[in-house]
């Protein structure tokens with residue numbers, strides 16, 4: 050039995066006012082070809098199918114087109130769980146009709162946790178999946194009036210760990226001991242490498258789970274949320290597949306899916322499928338001359354989409370003239386400059402950060418708040434304020450997601 054683990058598609062992502070659907074369609078073509086060629090039996094998508102709670106209609110169409118083509122292959126089922134960017138009700142709305150097509154959707158953790166246990170059988174080999182989506186505060190913790198944020202965070206984290214414990218126990222009840230068990234998840238694990246494009250779920254490391262807190266009953270944990278592919282600590286079997294396309298200029302181009310194979314003796318092995326990069330996201334930093342020269346030396350190939358470029362000038366003005374020169378140097382290479390920013394000298398601007406050339410739209414809300422309360426000297430501890438802000442921010446984002 051062969052299983053593919055992917056996550057964080059972020060269909061419909063708006064990137065400097067451009068959409069990523071061309072790249073995302075190419076990825077989905079590649080994915081379908083891999084599923085057909087390798088005779089994959091099950092596809093796991095570990096959350097963040099969509100970038101926003103209300104994705105553009107074109108993104109929804111890409112999603113349903115993909116599911117239709119997947120179903121047409123006739124040999125691959127799917128398990129799709131919700132992420133923090135997804136609206137759980139939005140994902141769950143078509144779940145009944147999709148289940149008839151062997152596409153199993155768990156947008157929100159079911160009220161009866163045993164409903165998150167899924168069983169599969171192929172050629173005499175069996176597999177048990179604990180399909181656990183992103184767990185929101187209210188999924189795992191009941192509000193207690195007057196409770197401090199530290200206590201709330203601690204209880205949220207305990208609630209997440211307890212949910213995994215419960216699902217592990219239910220898995221062992223549902224499946225015989227020698228059956229492979231896989232859990233899914235969409236969360237921050239301790240020690241994970243972040244990029245610029247993950248929306249923080251909990252500030253700091255609160256609410257994040259360490260490798261030893263995942264029940265040992267699970268032979269593999271298919272995670273989403275972090276966009277760089279990685280194992281959690283030394284636990285090779287607890288993994289983020291990473292996103293299939295780079296979602297920010299900060300991300301490496303190492304994009305992959307995990308291929309899991311269950312052998313006749315019920316053992317599970319894993320390997321990597323490298324995802325071809327359809328479009329490069331390039332960063333150039335330096336003087337206008339250095340940047341122009343670097344762009345002129347770009348090698349371009351016909352079989353990729355136009356590279357997108359972010360430029361940070363470390364000296365001189367960004368006059369319209371320089372801006373135009375850089376843009377036309379890029380255009381000569383069929384590349385598109387999405388942003389020209391300038392790194393300002395700290396002395397000129399007191400304590401403003403060197404990245405102050407960023408437009409407000411490029412800042413994450415939490416980073417704006419952190420800037421705002423720099424040097425704050427009130428009655429509440431700054432950390433408590435940040436926690437309150439994060440709590441309100443999450444509530445607003447979840448309201449959006451409803």
Ligand SMILES: [Mn+2]
Nearest residue numbers: 057097247274
């Ligand atoms: Mn994500």
